[in-house]
Amino acid sequence: MNKRVEKVLNDQIEKEASSSQFYLAMASWAEGEGLSGTAKFLYTHSDEERFHMLKLVKFVNERGGDAIIAGLKTPQKEFKSLESVFRLLLKHEIMVTESINNLVDVCLQEKDYTTHNFIQWYVSEQLEEEALARTILDKIMLINGDNAGLYMFDRDLENATIQTKPSSGGSFGE
Numbered sequence: 001m002n003k004r005v006e007k008v009l010n011d012q013i014e015k016e017a018s019s020s021q022f023y024l025a026m027a028s029w030a031e032g033e034g035l036s037g038t039a040k041f042l043y044t045h046s047d048e049e050r051f052h053m054l055k056l057v058k059f060v061n062e063r064g065g066d067a068i069i070a071g072l073k074t075p076q077k078e079f080k081s082l083e084s085v086f087r088l089l090l091k092h093e094i095m096v097t098e099s100i101n102n103l104v105d106v107c108l109q110e111k112d113y114t115t116h117n118f119i120q121w122y123v124s125e126q127l128e129e130e131a132l133a134r135t136i137l138d139k140i141m142l143i144n145g146d147n148a149g150l151y152m153f154d155r156d157l158e159n160a161t162i163q164t165k166p167s168s169g170g171s172f173g174e
């Protein structure tokens, strides 16, 4: 496997693992706040990020590279509010999208069209995840701290159809 491509894939493995940990910390915080729907949503999101990581690990190894399983930093465990959780989540997803775009660039520069093809799944996934985070943030802004609204928002997240598609990875839908 091309060494430069292998390096950016391994960087991405670490980012997906960090995403999983970050959302796990958010889920745990939400659970502690009594926001059970939000917690359920974030626990599932954390699982999806782990799946994204595993998919990369397997791809690197199957192509003759060495997947690196890095140690991770402890994510923050306290959050100011529900709004700040989803603002951080969106910011994080935007950072991951930039990283995926960089991966695409490196594949093209190195003429690694197989990895380029593989990574397209992540390109679409990022589009969905950013859109979802923006939709959720818009809803939180509409609620504007109203307790009844917050209750309904949390219940909606609890009842949201959050599907994991085993064949293609995963996605969230309402």
Ligand code: OFO
Binding pocket: 016, 019, 048, 049, 052, 092, 093, 096, 125, 126, 129
């Ligand atoms: Fe792995 O999709 Fe979000 O970060």
